[in-house]
Amino acid sequence: MGRKLLLEHDGKPGIQGLEGYRANGGYRSVEKALKTMSPDEVVEEVKKSGLRGRGGAGFPTGMKWSFLAKPEGVPRYLVVNADESEPGTFKDRYLMERIPHILIEGMITSSYALGANTSYIYIRGEYFYVARILERAIAEARAAGWLGKNILGTGYDLDIHVQVGGGAYICGEETALLESLEGKRGNPRIKPPFPAVKGLYECPTVVNNVETIAAVVPIVNEGGEEYAKIGVGKSTGTKLISASGNIRKPGVYEIELGLPVEEFVMSDEWCGGVTGRALKACVPGGSSVPILPAHLLFKTVKLEQRLMTYESLSDGGFQSGSMLGSGGFYVYNDAQCIVRSTWAHARFYHHESCGQCSPCREGTGWMEKVLYRLEHGQGRMDDIDLLWDIQRRIEGNTICPLGDAAAWPVASAIRHFRDEFEYHATHPTKVKDPKHFEKEPFVPKPKLATA
Amino acid sequence: MGATVKAITTTEGTPPFHFSEAALAECKAIMARYPEGRTKSALLPVLHIAQAENNGWLSVNAMDAVAQLLGIRPIEVYEVASFYTMFNLHPVGRHVLEVCRTTPCMLRGADDLIAHLEQRLGIRVGGTTPDGMFTLRAVECLGSCGTAPMLQCGAKYYEDLTPAKADELIDRLRNSAERSNYTDR
Numbered sequence: 244m245g246r247k248l249l250l251e252h253d254g255k256p257g258i259q260g261l262e263g264y265r266a267n268g269g270y271r272s273v274e275k276a277l278k279t280m281s282p283d284e285v286v287e288e289v290k291k292s293g294l295r296g297r298g299g300a301g302f303p304t305g306m307k308w309s310f311l312a313k314p315e316g317v318p319r320y321l322v323v324n325a326d327e328s329e330p331g332t333f334k335d336r337y338l339m340e341r342i343p344h345i346l347i348e349g350m351i352t353s354s355y356a357l358g359a360n361t362s363y364i365y366i367r368g369e370y371f372y373v374a375r376i377l378e379r380a381i382a383e384a385r386a387a388g389w390l391g392k393n394i395l396g397t398g399y400d401l402d403i404h405v406q407v408g409g410g411a412y413i414c415g416e417e418t419a420l421l422e423s424l425e426g427k428r429g430n431p432r433i434k435p436p437f438p439a440v441k442g443l444y445e446c447p448t449v450v451n452n453v454e455t456i457a458a459v460v461p462i463v464n465e466g467g468e469e470y471a472k473i474g475v476g477k478s479t480g481t482k483l484i485s486a487s488g489n490i491r492k493p494g495v496y497e498i499e500l501g502l503p504v505e506e507f508v509m510s511d512e513w514c515g516g517v518t519g520r521a522l523k524a525c526v527p528g529g530s531s532v533p534i535l536p537a538h539l540l541f542k543t544v545k546l547e548q549r550l551m552t553y554e555s556l557s558d559g560g561f562q563s564g565s566m567l568g569s570g571g572f573y574v575y576n577d578a579q580c581i582v583r584s585t586w587a588h589a590r591f592y593h594h595e596s597c598g599q600c601s602p603c604r605e606g607t608g609w610m611e612k613v614l615y616r617l618e619h620g621q622g623r624m625d626d627i628d629l630l631w632d633i634q635r636r637i638e639g640n641t642i643c644p645l646g647d648a649a650a651w652p653v654a655s656a657i658r659h660f661r662d663e664f665e666y667h668a669t670h671p672t673k674v675k676d677p678k679h680f681e682k683e684p685f686v687p688k689p690k691l692a693t694a
Numbered sequence: 695m696g697a698t699v700k701a702i703t704t705t706e707g708t709p710p711f712h713f714s715e716a717a718l719a720e721c722k723a724i725m726a727r728y729p730e731g732r733t734k735s736a737l738l739p740v741l742h743i744a745q746a747e748n749n750g751w752l753s754v755n756a757m758d759a760v761a762q763l764l765g766i767r768p769i770e771v772y773e774v775a776s777f778y779t780m781f782n783l784h785p786v787g788r789h790v791l792e793v794c795r796t797t798p799c800m801l802r803g804a805d806d807l808i809a810h811l812e813q814r815l816g817i818r819v820g821g822t823t824p825d826g827m828f829t830l831r832a833v834e835c836l837g838s839c840g841t842a843p844m845l846q847c848g849a850k851y852y853e854d855l856t857p858a859k860a861d862e863l864i865d866r867l868r869n870s871a872e873r874s875n876y877t878d879r
Binding site for chain 2: 489
């Protein structure tokens, strides 16, 4: 049983409310930070903790905070990214719904560290009911003196507001989020300037994921060094993993980074094993990361044990590795079709492209169309090279990472499952049945051993 | 969602729009959250309120009223309303059933749920029942992959659905006096 820092009190009676949360040690980090630490000391603890952004990019949080510009007389903002929309990811919703005060507590401590007096939570519009839960938590915290003017008599003021979005994956990209928060279309901005210099209302701004800000609570309570003792190498602390797909026990799990992937999938403590005939593949970090075939999931290509860390999951680069990403971990059994799932990925990115960069706006649509026809028995063999060509021309050629995120699932699917794409071109009648691999799995051609 | 174009309607034949007093008070409270000169920030939340006040969709009249309230040009409202998936620019059914179909839901049977709902309601995805009761949509990831297949209706998530549970939901919604809306008010 690993340590739990965020979900330790999950499910305890009353934990959703302020009283229950306080009874389990809640808001200690605010008292400690505001009364005994300077803002810079809080930043220092976060640096020592080795905490990396939990939204998907994995950028060191302490470093991001230290980039924040501090010009005289200009307000600074903390904006929490609760626009959780990466397919496969539902951990932030779970945390906000079940323990809303941990986010509010983390925001107070973090805003103090950054010198922000107004902070916003930007939450995806589909999570309206979660926004209501957060609004209630904020009202409770305010009534108890944790928010507002002169918090704990320290002279520090903070207001937190919840902003609902309108349904757009792209607003999870931090500059698109800021545009949306300003009441505009969610078109990502050209960087630089980065939000740390010119963010919300052209003021210095830090944008962090919900889980990242929640993790500041145990870091301040126990110290950055204690936090950094959990994990392996540069993957410190715990991580919320959203587990779904063809597993026995889907759900949100808090793991210590460094847990072997095999144990995470097979153990009854976590996913509880695969449903159906056999494991086929897994997307370990949200839809934007490369898909891994079964033989590369538990072991790397060098036959080392694969771990749930930023480094181990990306071991082998894009040839044989993937990424931890947002921790959206979905598992495929062998009744699933890779072409069909890749088509669904492409459709998603086409729908969610903001449309400002041509390679992404046009390319995602082309990929969706080509994948549609392959999956529906109207494809040709040269469609596979066409897809490869399109994804290659999107990657790296767009303002924001959505282009890469659209390209990688297609590239990795072709890289690891080319036989299956070819089968679709050569067996149009077979694949017209949408459940073409339900009765019998697809069996790839035997590979010749290469030196 | 700029890659899929949404067109706005004309004002022709659509009723005038006025915020109710309660809604107006709610909008003003939201507008007060932002620094001076930044009221445009309230646009998305105010559009949600306008939509809930206008039978679940944004007519040009409703969008013009939002522009006037926020002191911005109508085009600034149209360009935003047409960008985000949750704003309906055409009338919708009393209950909009939005089934998530993105890959993780697909792995757990979203296609079967959609087929079942199409058959049960007698409409295809994108359609509205002739009695105006239900609109059926297939949407992209709703962040509920662990409890798939699922659908959203208004502010509520209905998770771990089976055909029987979906039927039960439809019966319940059919008899509900309230229109489902995102703001849950």
